[in-house]
Amino acid sequence: xxxxxxxxxxxxxxxxxxxxxxxxxxxxxxxxxxxxxxxxxxxxxxxxxxxxxxxxxxxxxxxxxxxxxxxxxxxxxxxxxxxxxxxxxxxxxxxxxxxxxxxxxxxxxxxxxxxxxxxxxxxxxxxxxxxxxxxxxxxxxxxxxxxxxxxxxxxxxxxxxxxxxxxxxxxxxxxxxxxxxxxxxxxxxxxxxxxxxxxxxxxxxxxxxxxxxxxxxxxxxxxxxxxxxxxxxxxxxxxxxxxx
Ligand SMILES: [Zn+2]
Numbered sequence: 001x002x003x004x005x006x007x008x009x010x011x012x013x014x015x016x017x018x019x020x021x022x023x024x025x026x027x028x029x030x031x032x033x034x035x036x037x038x039x040x041x042x043x044x045x046x047x048x049x050x051x052x053x054x055x056x057x058x059x060x061x062x063x064x065x066x067x068x069x070x071x072x073x074x075x076x077x078x079x080x081x082x083x084x085x086x087x088x089x090x091x092x093x094x095x096x097x098x099x100x101x102x103x104x105x106x107x108x109x110x111x112x113x114x115x116x117x118x119x120x121x122x123x124x125x126x127x128x129x130x131x132x133x134x135x136x137x138x139x140x141x142x143x144x145x146x147x148x149x150x151x152x153x154x155x156x157x158x159x160x161x162x163x164x165x166x167x168x169x170x171x172x173x174x175x176x177x178x179x180x181x182x183x184x185x186x187x188x189x190x191x192x193x194x195x196x197x198x199x200x201x202x203x204x205x206x207x208x209x210x211x212x213x214x215x216x217x218x219x220x221x222x223x224x225x226x227x228x229x230x231x232x233x234x235x236x237x238x239x240x241x242x243x244x
Pocket of ligand 1: 179180181182183184212213214215216217
């Protein structure tokens with residue numbers, strides 16, 4: 001390329017997206033003179049879902065700006081908590097984030113997820129059709145233009161992923177109201193109604209029942225409950241009280 005030279009500064013939080021030799025505070029870039037600022041930032045490996053303010057010579061500028069010679073560009077991260085206007089906050093998770101999906105549902109957060117890989121175009125289309133924030137660790141997926149909204153998930157560990165998403169979007173938490181298997185709403189169910197769906201041991205031992213209105217799965221306070229209680233308690237302590 002033989003176009004104008006600009007200088008680009010990535011905020012520290014965004015530098016790990018770039019190749020090691022471009023993680024400096026300020027990097028000289030030769031552009032092609034036609035590409036937008038959005039393309040230049042993406043060429044550094046930074047998904048635009050992670051970018052907040054863009055400043056050109058100190059002035060806030062849109063991603064569609066075509067940078068000219070000598071301009072200095074500052075790339076800032078999204079502000080947390082991040083608001084996503086235009087629809088109730090709900091998520092769509094890619095195929096690698098099943099554990100995170102179940103934990104969000106446990107907290108009552110609307111988290112769509114298919115355990116089958118439906119492919120990037122279908123995921124992006126579903127994000128657009130249902131106005132869901134797509135959560136992914138796949139930067140290529142987050143670059144798809146048809147996405148309604150998206151967010152990079154910064155950790156590969158489910159407990160850190162959960163804190164990342166809860167801290168970034170601060171969704172309302174309503175634990176034990178959503179089916180962890182299918183994302184459907186839970187409703188109270190009395191013992192008689194769910195009787196035939198329970199094992200004998202469960203029938204005599206447990207009293208608290210709920211049933212998924214979508215898939216009819218029955219929930220009770222079972223053997224794994226202590227671990228789930230701990231996840232819920234930690235989330236409520238750090239990210240707010242449950243919704244009444
Ligand atoms: Zn269900």
